[in-house]
Amino acid sequence: MTDSVKDAxxxxxxxxxxxxxxxxxxxxxxxxxxxxxxDAEEVIAELIQQNYLNEERFATAFAGGKFRVKGWGRRKIKQHLQQRGISGYNLEQAMKEIAPDDYRGTLTDLLAKKRQTLRDSNPLVIKQKLVRYALSKGYEPDLIFAVLGEE
Structure with a gap:
């Protein structure tokens, strides 16, 4: 390994x-x-061997963080992971990081908070805005309508 590669x-x-x-x-x-x-591939191989670089660990940390901190849905998390080159097994492991009960609860909380900010007398307009908001956060349409139907 040359000095420049060791430095890198x-x-x-x-x-x-x-x-x-x-x-x-x-x-x-x-x-x-x-x-x-x-040289770049040698550095990456060494980082993997020394456990500095682990895509499964990255994917689970990313998914858990974006869900807990930003309230993102599975679709948005999956899309962002795929943009970063994560697929297959690592993507599945990341999605397992999100517990189904927490997922539904987070969506319910997000929609309740958003509803507080909406000022409109027409309930259909409010529902449309809530659906659009939840879709932009990456939640699945069937789950959004199920949660909105419970209210």
């Missing part, structure tokens, strides 16, 4: 230690540092 490995390890990263994010950062081709 050290910098990439610090980059990964700060927060969970995907392989693609590390590749992009290595490219910014002019570490390309086999």
């Amino acid at each position: 490995l050290r910098k990439a390890a610090m980059f990964c230690a700060y927060q969970e990263r995907t392989q693609q994010e590390v590749r992009d950062r290595l490219k910014d540092w002019s570490v390309l081709g086999d």
